[in-house]
Amino acid sequence: MMTNYLFSNHDTVALAEKYGTPLYVISEDIIRENLTKIINAFTKQNATYDINYAGKAFLNLAMCNIIKDMGVSLDVVSGGELYTAYMASFPMERVCLHGSNKTVEEIKMAIEYNIGKVIVDSKYELELLNAICEEHNHVMRVSIRVSPGVEAHTHEFIQTGKIDSKFGIPLKQVRDLFDFSKDLKNINIIGLHCHIGSQIIDEEPFLVTAEVMLNLMKELKEDGFSLTELNLGGGFGIPQMRHDASFNVDQYIEKLMSTVRRICSEIQLEVPKIVVEPGRYTVGTAGITLYKIGTVKEIPEIRKYVSVDGGMTDNPRPALYGAVYDAIVANKTLVSEEQEIVTISGRCCESDTLIKDIQLPKVEPGDILAVLNTGAYNYAMSSNYNKIPRPAVVLLRGDEDEIIVRRETYEDIVAKDMLPSWQK
């Protein structure tokens, strides 16, 4: 009887043997299920909507193809992400460029690739974009990122909609910015954008934000600016531990659309197209990371440290945000296994605890640990600290499994190093 942990119907121990560890495993089927939930929720409400997958969560050529195939749009935040989309032949009219400090080169790329939209983050950028578009004889569609002053209950470092934030234009300055934009001939402002933070489970702050933004749209309409699009950003949370609650997308979209319709009728505003930018929700639960257990060190009466062959290089989130993760010993899944509380540490030259005090079956060197829900912001935020090569990414679809990002090698690690002439 097969007792190994199955992820998306694949034997994770066999995957670890086949591709080595650490290994990011991503399920295309789960990505599609997650996106389908959002699509169905909007369709049920008969809404005019768009989904912009936030590529920062996990982006590579294969991911672009999945998003493209599902008819979903893509939000990118850098020239690198833009280039990835371009190389994947992603339909550029479905790409929008974000970023709080876009470079001239990135803006030029956006024009050259003829992308669908730029989300403008400051007055400086609006002028810069207009000037570069003028040089290129181009008119860019634009949404203005507003900082709506709503505080979401999430980690301080990933709250982005409060007034004291580097992101967006403070609510009170937006009308002046629109007034200023009247003379800018090479931009076409079609909507407003906001994003209040990430890993949010409670729908209330989103609904409050929608109200704030619709009232702003109404004021702007009175100033003579008719906007057709309201982008409410991403931020839908995912369960961290196996039994945690998940963000209820269906319920949220239902409440959102009824709130939007009610407010629009109260303030006599046409219902705008609603855009969301789910990054984590799309891929978070679609990924796990497989590690091999090495050193097991017991400090009597204090703690048992179980070290894995990865760490903050492949998952910096516990160190950065105190993020918590759940894990399963992939080759010991029987409930009859003797249990113990251990702390999972990484292999970096840091106290890089991945999971503090987790109950697991008694582990031994060579066991395979599957850390759950690592699909978002793990591969994307990985580094080469300690000159550790990044893991491979394997994609699962049905009963197929294939590498979509190859494992880095030591050659990759030194490939960009150059010696100055005086050392040659």
Ligand SMILES: Cc1ncc(COP(=O)(O)O)c(C=O)c1O
């Ligand atoms: C503007 C914007 N949109 C979308 C996202 C995606 O957020 P999440 O992955 O929480 O859905 C982010 C990141 O937090 C963001 O800054």
Ligand SMILES: N[C@@H](CCCC[NH3+])C(=O)O
């Ligand atoms: N990188 C963050 C989410 C994105 C925040 C920036 N918009 C995380 O891992 O939770």
